[in-house]
Structures are given as C-alpha cells and as structure tokens.
Amino acid sequence: MKKFLLIAAAAVVSANVSAQETRFGVKAGYSMSTIKVDEQMDDLEARNTDPSHTFYVGALVEHKISDKFGLQGEILYSPLGGKEDYNASQDDIYFREKTKLTFGTLLIPVSAKYFITEGLSVSAGASFGIILSAKQKTVIDAGIGIPGLELEGDDEVDIKDDVNKLNIAPFIGAEYMLENGLFFDARYNMGVSNLVKEDNAGKMTNSFLQVGVGFKFGGN
Template sequence: MEPENYMNFETMKKLLLVAAVAVMGVTINAQEFNFGPKAGYSLSMLKAEGDGESYKFDSKSTFYAGGFVEYKFNDKFGIQGEVLYSPLGGKQEESYTETIMGVTENTTAKTDFKLGSFQVPVSAKYFATENLAFGLGVNVGIITSAKVDYTVTTSAMGVSSSESGSEDIKDNISTLNLAPFVGAEYTLENGLFFDARYNLGVSNLLDTLKNSFLQVGIGFKFGGN
C-alpha cells in the first residue's frame, strides 16, 4: 500500500472510531446497534459571495465512500455517526473577446476546483416507520488536499493556442468545512438501505467561497436493524 493511501486509511479508521464513540456514549444493546459501509454519488456546488454579489460555479459530480454506526434509543429515535471520504469542488468556464490593433482575440478559461476531504457527519434520526427515517445533523469536513486545474485557450486569425496547468491551493484553503444537513433514509428488511441528504456549506473555505453538496447513496446495515 502506498504511504499516502496508508495514511488516508489510518485517518479514516481513527475518524470512524471517533464517530463510533460519539454514537455509543450510551449503554449499547446489540438489538439497537447497527453499523456498516455506505457509498454513493455527490453533486458538489461552490458559491462565492461578497459586496452584495454572488457567483455560482458549475456543479461537479463526485463520489463518497465510508462507514457508519447507528444507535436506536427506541422505535422512533436514534443517532448516527459516519466517516466518509469525498472529493468535492466546482467548475468554472469564462469566455471573453478583445480586439487589439484590429485583430480580434477570443479567450476561454476553464478552472476545476478539486478538494479532497474526510467528512464526519453526526445526526439525530426520527423513524417515521420501521423502514423510513429522517435525519438532521451537521457534517464536519476536514479538507486534506486542494488544487485548481486550469486550461486557457486563445484563438485569433484562425490560429489557436492552449495552456494547461495545476496549482496547489491547500495553504490558502480553510481546513474545516462545516455543513448542516437534512436527509431521508429507506431501509429494506434485509438491511440494504438508500439515503439522500443535502449539506449546506456555512464555512468560508477561501475568502467568501462556500461549498454545499447533495449526496445520494446506498449502504448495508449489520446488527439489530
């Protein structure tokens, strides 16, 4: 296993332990305790606000994967902690034209923000039925990497040129990304479940830049169900 992947794996194990301790801060009954893996699709959105104006980046499709622990106090209420790895970010494309000494030049600039993050969502759950639950909580995100890939294409008089590159911006990005969330979950009798949640980014990652994201996934519950 590569050193970087090993460190990420070790970090995930430690964070999952923290989530488990947070959930299991009560006397555990095996029939009320569930755990397992989960993974799914994320739609990440960046938004910049300032001076009375706002700008939304194009959304970015990513993924998430990790594990969870759940404790049910009774048939109606429970708590859940998770540790997930999820790349986030957003895309931007701008085009402009300028004329210099009678020559028209067209330029298109594309940027792709790529944020690697571990997430520790902790939520309170309400079980409307035996299979359907609703959750409300906060997602504590830890940004582990951040870079911007860019491509600038210029064309004039039928001749085009392109320049691409990547810039590491981790030192300029806030490490902590807090995102309150609401969601719903449907569990089948065999333990397979499907869930969806919307995470509203409230932390400034870079100046006035915030990151919100939608998650839709699948998982499996081991335990009492």
C-alpha cells in the same frame, strides 16, 4: 401490590432495552458539489460554480434510542469542489478559461434520526469536513484568429495552504431501509464555513447533495 409494581417496572426496563439497537454499516454513492463565491467587491455579485459530479464512500454506526429516535455517526471520503467555464469573444478574438477546484475531504457527519416507520426515517445534523487536499486546475484557450498566435495552457496547482481546513455543513436527509439491511438515502449539505483563509479576501462556501446506497449489519 409490591409484586405488581416490580413486574411493571421490569417490563418497562425490558422494553426500553429491547428498543435500543446498535448497527454498523457501509455506504457509497454520488455527490453533486457546488461552490459559492462572494468576492465582496462593489461591482461583483456572489456566484455559484457549475457542479462537480463525484462520489463518496465510507462507514457508519447507528444507535436506536427508542422505536422512534436514533443517532448516527459516519466517516466518509469525497473529492468535493466545483468548476467554472468562462468564455468571451469579439470578432476574431476569443478567450476561454475553464477552472476546476477539488477538495479531497474527510467527512464526519453526525445526525439525529426520526423513524416514521420501521424502515423510513428522516434526519438532521451537521457534517464536519476536514480538507486533506486542495487543487485548482485551469485550462486556457485564447487567440486572435491568426494562425500561430493561439494560446493554450493546462495547469494544476496545490492551493491547500490558501484554504481553511474545516468545512462545516448542516444537513437534512431521508433514508429507506429494507428488512435485510440494504438501505437507500439522500442528503443535502449546506456549507457555512468560509474556505478562504486570507482575511478580507471574500467568502467561499462548499455545499453538496449526496444520494447513495448502503448496508447495515446485525443488531445488538
């Protein structure tokens, strides 16, 4: 009886160890980033900017705790942000202002994964973004319909000192991996951190969609 129990215990431990697996990988892809602005004024409602179409690139480590559950950590870089295009005209008077915000962001996503099948998984977690650079580019085109009285401007300014450095964005996602380690994934990150540093100056959040491809190497 004791021998049987020892053999059963050894089998359980062996199965648990074999279910654990650590893999490293690289990934890159497309990001669609938007900014939501709430200026907290009675006559202005919260608004979303037009999306910025950009990229991300980085590395990951995945650890399978069992056949069904795992943890994943990543380090990515992405120039996130958003843009606005405001224009107005009346008779011969016109005004157009295009503004683009770009946050060079180091992303550290951490997630828990559930494996529906060996290759298909869903995940949930949070991305901790560290803003390394912040720039605002504004292009102005205005005039009153009289030759020589048009106004044009193209200016880019550093706004890093006006922006909070941490952007926390909870996310949900899905991934499909082939037997050779090639995988495809998609994820939506909803920004919750206020990026406006000045008190009582409103709220600005950054959310982004990521769709990409990557490759995982090896096993234990």
